[in-house]
Amino acid sequence: MVTASLVKELREKTGAGMMDCKKVLTETDGDMEKAIELLRERGIAKAAKKSGRVAAEGLVEAYIAEDGKVGAIVEVNSETDFVAKNEEFKTFVKNIAKQVVEKNPKDVEELLNQDAIFEAGKTVNESLVEKIATIGENLSIRRFARFESNGVLESYIHGDGKIAVLINMAKGDKEVAKDLCMQIAAARPEYLNEQAVPAERVEKEKEILKVQTMNEGKPEAIAEKIVQGRIGKFFEEICLVDQVFVKDSSMKISELLKQKDAEVLEFARFEKGEGIEKKEENFAEEVMNQLK
Numbered sequence: 344m345v346t347a348s349l350v351k352e353l354r355e356k357t358g359a360g361m362m363d364c365k366k367v368l369t370e371t372d373g374d375m376e377k378a379i380e381l382l383r384e385r386g387i388a389k390a391a392k393k394s395g396r397v398a399a400e401g402l403v404e405a406y407i408a409e410d411g412k413v414g415a416i417v418e419v420n421s422e423t424d425f426v427a428k429n430e431e432f433k434t435f436v437k438n439i440a441k442q443v444v445e446k447n448p449k450d451v452e453e454l455l456n457q458d459a460i461f462e463a464g465k466t467v468n469e470s471l472v473e474k475i476a477t478i479g480e481n482l483s484i485r486r487f488a489r490f491e492s493n494g495v496l497e498s499y500i501h502g503d504g505k506i507a508v509l510i511n512m513a514k515g516d517k518e519v520a521k522d523l524c525m526q527i528a529a530a531r532p533e534y535l536n537e538q539a540v541p542a543e544r545v546e547k548e549k550e551i552l553k554v555q556t557m558n559e560g561k562p563e564a565i566a567e568k569i570v571q572g573r574i575g576k577f578f579e580e581i582c583l584v585d586q587v588f589v590k591d592s593s594m595k596i597s598e599l600l601k602q603k604d605a606e607v608l609e610f611a612r613f614e615k616g617e618g619i620e621k622k623e624e625n626f627a628e629e630v631m632n633q634l635k
Contacts, residue, residue: 345369353378359387360468362456387472399619400424401482402433403507405498406440414496415443416507417487418613422480427504432482435474436504442467443487451484488611499524507613515605522590522599523583527612532583535607540581548577583607 345368353364353375359382371377401420408414419436426432438461439454448454455468462470467484475482490496490511497520499508508524526532534540552573556566579585584597584607591599600606 345373349373349375353382357382357387360455360472362466362468363387363472385472399616400427401485401615402427402436402504403500403613403615404436404440404504405500405507405509406437406444407496407498408444411492411496413444413489413491414498414509414511415440415487415489416498416509416611416613417443418485418507418615420483420485420616420619421478426478426480426482429478432474432478433504435470439467439484440487443489447489448487451486454484454487486613488613490609490611492608494606494608495520497521497524499528501525501528505615508610510610511608513606513608515600515603515607519599519603519605522588523596523607523610526586526589526596527583527610529589530583530586531612532586532610533581534583535609536582536584537578540578545574545577549574552577583610 345365349368350361350364353359353368354361356375357364357379363382364378367378367381368375371381399420400423401418403416403418405416406414417436417440419432419439421427421432438459442448442457442460443454445460446454446457448457455466455471457467459465459467459470465473471482471484488509490509492511493513495510495512495515495517497510497512497517499521500506501508506528508527510520510524510527512520512523549570552570553563553566556569556573557563561569575585579587584595584600586596588594588596588599594602
């Protein structure tokens with residue numbers, strides 16, 4: 344019988360994924376040595392050795408179904424920018440975006456365990472492991488966003504896969520949708536409108552603004568009123584509809600939407616490697632370590 348502790352032990356010994364460990368242990372009736380051998384034969388243990396390296400480069404990609412009803416953006420990371428230019432890697436990332444659209448996984452873990460629509464007889468994870476082995480770098484599927492729409496879906500990729508935007512609109516046309524995608528890419532809104540901003544985030548910002556105002560020498564009672572005025576600037580920065588339109592600074596996005604009779608339901612913006620702590624490498628030291 345394959346127990347959780349057996350799977351954990353194999354995972355620690357090889358660095359392979361939990362599902363891969365469970366699969367080979369089942370195939371070998373719990374024989375640890377045979378399971379390790381099987382993982383090595385399949386290139387999984389070898390590939391897993393690279394999993395300790397920081398993958399902060401890579402690509403973001405978008406895919407919208409032909410009928411325009413479902414769209415997705417994904418981020419797949421690699422260790423170096425060089426791999427991001429590799430055609431095999433680019434195709435893999437596009438396939439992952441298509442997989443998300445067609446198979447609707449609830450999260451990355453479910454995505455990895457799905458049968459790959461782009462490679463018969465393999466799961467997405469098995470295909471990923473194969474890419475790690477052939478490309479020679481740690482790769483990871485980090486995240487995705489998927490929207491279903493009865494209105495307008497539009498995507499935008501900026502800077503050869505550095506930034507990806509996906510927008511879902513209840514009404515509007517492709518032209519305004521594309522303008523909004525470019526707005527989101529450039530101005531980095533975090534939320535659609537004020538109502539979408541969590542209350543604790545607003546309160547925290549008010550606290551910061553109050554301290555700033557009192558440090559300017561204003562009495563507390565006056566500081567409270569000044570904060571109410573300054574919080575509007577905060578919303579202008581983080582809320583899409585409150586932002587100034589980058590293509591026409593004389594209007595806000597809310598005015599553009601009204602003018603074009605358009606309505607935004609949701610959006611997602613992925614920037615390659617954002618939030619990943621990159622490991623600083625000393626190249627000379629690395630070469631010396633390899634020579635040793």
